[in-house]
Amino acid sequence: MSTSSAAPGxxxxxxxxxxxxxxxxxxxxxxxxxxLMGPSTGRPTVTIEPNCTLRVxxxxxxxxxxxKFLKAPPAEGMSTDPVTxxxxxxxxxxxxxxxxTNTLRVQQYGLSAGLLRPRTSMPMAGRDVAVWIPVxxxxxxxxxSESFRLxxxxxxxxxxxxxxxxTKFITAxxxxxxxxxxxxxxxxxxxxxxxxxxxxxxxRQQAEVERIAELNGLHKAPDRERWAxxxxxxxxxxxxxxxxxxxxxxxxxxxxxxxxxxAAFHRLVELRTITLRRVCEWAVRHDVRPxxxxxxxxxxxx
Numbered sequence: 001m002s003t004s005s006a007a008p009g010x011x012x013x014x015x016x017x018x019x020x021x022x023x024x025x026x027x028x029x030x031x032x033x034x035x036l037m038g039p040s041t042g043r044p045t046v047t048i049e050p051n052c053t054l055r056v057x058x059x060x061x062x063x064x065x066x067x068k069f070l071k072a073p074p075a076e077g078m079s080t081d082p083v084t085x086x087x088x089x090x091x092x093x094x095x096x097x098x099x100x101t102n103t104l105r106v107q108q109y110g111l112s113a114g115l116l117r118p119r120t121s122m123p124m125a126g127r128d129v130a131v132w133i134p135v136x137x138x139x140x141x142x143x144x145s146e147s148f149r150l151x152x153x154x155x156x157x158x159x160x161x162x163x164x165x166x167t168k169f170i171t172a173x174x175x176x177x178x179x180x181x182x183x184x185x186x187x188x189x190x191x192x193x194x195x196x197x198x199x200x201x202x203x204r205q206q207a208e209v210e211r212i213a214e215l216n217g218l219h220k221a222p223d224r225e226r227w228a229x230x231x232x233x234x235x236x237x238x239x240x241x242x243x244x245x246x247x248x249x250x251x252x253x254x255x256x257x258x259x260x261x262x263a264a265f266h267r268l269v270e271l272r273t274i275t276l277r278r279v280c281e282w283a284v285r286h287d288v289r290p291x292x293x294x295x296x297x298x299x300x301x302x
Contacts, residue, residue: 019050019155021085021093021124024298025070026150026196033293034150034196037072046070053086055098056133056151072149077102077136083151085124093124093155095131105132107197109276110269127300128276129153130197150196156300175273181241183286184231186279187212188258189265190291193279195298203259206232209291216290236261276300 024045026034037044046068048054053067058080060071072078079099088094097104097116107113108126116122116131130152137147177185186193187209191201204212210228213220220227235241235258242261268274280299283289 019091020047021054022047022154022156023054023070023085024152025056025072026152028148028150028196028199032198032200034295036295036297044070048085050087050091053084055081056083057081070151072133075135075149078133078149082133083131085153088123093153094121095124095129095153096121102134104134106130107132108269109195109197110192110274111266113197124153124155127155128195128298130195148199152196152298154298154300175268175271177241177273179286180231180234182278182282183288184234184241185265185268185274186283186286186288186291187228187231188235190288190293192262192265193274194293195276196295198293203257203262204291205257212290218287218290232258 022045025037027037028034046054046063048068049065051066054070055061055067056070056072058072058074058078061067061069063069072082074080079102082097082099082102083104084096084098086094086096095106095116097118097120100118102118104116105113106116106122107130109128109130111126113130113132114122130150133149133151135147135149188204190204191198192203194201206228209231210224212218213224213228218224233240236243236256242258242264265274276294276298277300279292280294280296283292283294
């Protein structure tokens with residue numbers, strides 16, 4: 001199943017501990033979209049509690065109250081036990097690169113990925129986090145391509161729990177976004193808002209935004225071309241979101257493009273003005289779902 005397909009939403013399973021962690025294992029296709037590994041590879045998803053450890057392993061294992069496994073089929077270039085996740089004494093979920101050679105990438109929703117070198121650990125900084133597990137690409141390769149598997153982690157109750165760790169999560173938007181700004185952010189930054197994340201997201205140009213609306217039959221008023229241009233102005237125009245941002249000084253001259261505002265976009269994610277749950281709500285409300293590819297099983301509780 002691709003990231004854009006519909007599936008039941010993300011209500012918390014019955015009996016799940018509020019401090020639990022949910023994990024899914026995905027295969028990244030050649031087009032950059034992710035597909036949940038099927039039952040033939042073992043368990044594609046699992047839930048662990050605070051006193052439990054998660055291991056991604058090519059050998060799998062028998063689940064117990066203190067150890068859970070996600071089995072990944074063997075692949076050239078991948079460690080037999082690439083990732084371990086467990087809670088430390090401070091109550092923070094820790095992601096460990098348990099391999100000996102490959103560097104992993106750890107990515108919080110909406111932000112860029114950071115490196116996690118072999119035998120090192122880092123805390124799970126946000127509610128929705130992905131771990132990129134490198135493998136050797138299948139078939140012919142130019143030597144420059146990359147291929148991955150993805151471990152996607154979600155802490156269902158993190159936004160409502162203050163005792164999960166030393167850092168408190170911010171639950172309310174730190175900056176007001178009008179409906180036009182919500183819609184424009186998804187239309188132009190939808191690659192960065194997709195989840196599971198895409199390997200090489202980009203900021204869309206006006207023509208691409210218009211083309212996607214046309215291909216998906218989105219009836220945008222007054223017409224698609226003017227709608228796309230107006231959405232661009234909503235973000236970067238004279239009174240646009242990024243021009244009036246008192247927390248970010250725009251760089252470049254009058255010919256700057258929206259790609260120059262990635263730092264400001266990331267700041268909105270860091271402030272938790274933009275979250276996965278809000279993006280899902282905005283995409284439905286403004287009829288712009290084709291712009292952000294989201295596996296709806298990963299949508300957190302409302």
